[in-house]
Amino acid sequence: MRMRRRGxxxxxxxxxxLVLYLILAATLEFGRALFGAQIVQQAADVMAREISRTPLPxxxxxxxxxxxxxxQYDTNGQVQFPVKKTIYDASLLVVPFGDVYQNGQSAADFFANKPIVNRLLLPLMIADVDNQVLRYPGLIPDAGQPDGFSRNIAVVEGYSQGPGPFSGSEQGITTVPVVQEILPTGADPTDPNTSPFSLLPPNGSSVNVSSVQPPLxxxxxxxxxxINYPFQAAMMSATAPNPPAARFDPNFHFVEVPATDAGAVPGPYSGASGLGVQYAAGRVVRPFRRLISAQAIxxxxxxxx
Structure with missing residues (x-):
């Protein structure tokens, strides 16, 4: 008599x-992460090189x-805003659809005559249908800005386990700008005395007016x-790492969306902090995320x- 094996x-x-989904998710998402890292590295290298060859004070x-x-940094009045006009313009990180696609043109057509770094970053930009803008991913919404977004990206300093099973939360969210000068720890980015970009201290003075040691x-x-680029996956969810005391705990903990993002539209870069919102296992959670940074000197x- 043959055995019946229902199910x-x-x-x-x-x-x-399950196996097929994992293969597809890993291939697509990590492929996108590697592609993004290459774009950001190229953009950082080109930006540093072009600024180094631009006549600036x-x-x-x-x-x-x-x-x-x-x-005030124009070169003999020949070029107005030489860096913004030819190298990088932060205002172009958020562009309304009406400007990008006017007269039936494409995004590539719109950026064809824009600064070179903005053209290099175009493949990373996302179409934000809810806000009707083409923008750099991960920008934090800011109602005080004309286009509704700041030029900063959220950085999650740590995670903690939540009260329920398989739950976790974010701790210590700070921000970094999209383009960031590499400075000594604690240096003021507006102080030429501690900035390596400045060839001389202000007025030729060697007096240190801050607690940070000036560069040699x-x-x-x-x-x-x-240049910072937040990679956030559309097909994978974030999990909080186990604390040292639970190093061998086999359970994982979703990074759940806080109350400040309640009601946010699901998406890899949605929410009040731009950290994304997605649904998994009946929960509202964060997508898998890594902050990719590329630097050049x-x-x-x-x-x-």
């Missing part, structure tokens, strides 16, 4: 589907040059920058008045 095909299908910080709105002369006059070759 055996269903179990087999479930196992195969010897006394300035990189942040002052990037955020210049007065034209041989370490001055360099473009040292970092070039010695400044040209100086302006």
């Amino acid at each position: 055996s095909v269903l179990v087999e299908f479930a196992l195969i589907a 010897p006394v300035a910080t990189l942040q002052q040059v990037l955020n210049d709105t007065t034209g 002369p041989q370490f001055r006059g360099v473009v040292a920058l970092r 070039y010695r400044r070759e040209v100086f302006g008045p």
Whole structure:
């Protein structure tokens, strides 16, 4: 008499589907992460190189040059805002659909005559249908900005286990800018005295007005920058690492979305902090996330008045 095995095909299908999903998720998501890392590294290298060859004042910080709105760093009046016009413009990290796709043009057409670093970052930008903008991923929403977004990215300092089973939460969220100058620990990004970008201290003075040791002369006059890119997966969820006391705990803990993001539209980069929202196992959780940073350092070759 043949044995009846009810549900055996269903179990087999479930196992195969799980393995297939893991293969697809790993291939697509990690492939996207590697692609993003290559784009960011190329953009950082090009940005540092081009700024190093742009005639800019010897006394300035990189942040002052990037955020210049007065034209004080123009080169003999020949080019207005040389960095923003030709190298990088932070305002182009968020662009309304109406500007990008006007007259039937594509995003590539819109960015064709934009600064070179913005063109390099275009493949990483996402279409935010809810806000009707094309934007850099991970930007934190900010109602005080004209386009509704800051130019900062959230950084999660740590995680903790939640009260329930398989639950966890984020702890200590800080921010970093998309483009960040590499500075000594504790240095003020607006102080030329401690910025390696500045060839000389302000007014030629060697007086240290802060608690941070100024760079040695041989370490001055360099473009040292970092570009940050938050990779957040659409097919994988984040889990909080086990604390040292539970090193051998086999359970995993979802990183659950806090109350501040209640009602947020699901998406890899949605929510009040741009950390993403997705559904898994009947929970509202964060997507798998890694902050990818690429840096480049070039010695400044040209100086302006």
